[in-house]
Amino acid sequence: MADQWHKGLVTRIVQETHNTRRFWIQIPELEQFSFKAGQFVTLDLPIHEQKNKRWRSYSIASPPDGTNTIELVIVLLEGGAGTNYLFNHVKEGxxxxxxxxxxxxxxxxxxxxxxxxxxTGTGIAPFRAMAQYIKAHDLAHPPIHLIYGCRQQCDLLYAAEMWDLEKELTDFHYTPTLSRDDDKWSGRKGYVHLIYEELAQRQPAHFFLCGWKNMIDEAKHRILALGYDKHDIHQELYG
Incomplete structure (x- = not known):
């Protein structure tokens, strides 16, 4: 099924921040779209004659829920043919x-x-799916640290939901950090790296990295320097 192309119907669009939108897509030909939290879909967009230049991949932001509808959260990239098509031509329906x-x-x-x-940024999508899946199925789990970097407070995705999840899901810790000055922000400032270096005290751990290449490259280097093995690191690259 993973290699089959399906028709999807856009049932809902929400402007989440100034440059990100949430898209709900139903696959009517399937009763259930089965996937694992953290996986992605590839869209074939009418933006180029060559197939490989039409394809754009996005992590599924919603947890598996037994339905045929998924959610994607997408950032508008300056000069990006795929996201410009999605933002300017795709409507509900x-x-x-x-x-x-x-x-x-x-x-x-x-x-x-x-x-x-x-x-960083829309890289929160697979982790939102994973955390909500763990909660929905009441899975026994170790401490979970969601460390999320954005420029400004207005860029944070799913912030209210993550604060609520921190109260509802035992041992789930949400730490957003902002890289731009914000006098109204009382939380962490700076980049994600100092935070996981503080929290990771050589305890056995899995490190899941999702975001831009520069962040992932630096994180891998720093995590290895903490004494962890490369097999402890899992990555999903954007861009």
């Missing part, structure tokens, strides 16, 4: 062609080590 689920960026089978979810 539009059809999209997609395939999936794809990818191996999923929860480990045994939740027996601390989980560090480290992300």
């Amino acid at each position: 539009s059809e999209l062609v997609l395939k999936g689920p794809l990818g191996h960026f999923v929860l480990p089978e045994q939740l027996d080590k601390d989980l560090f979810f480290i992300c």
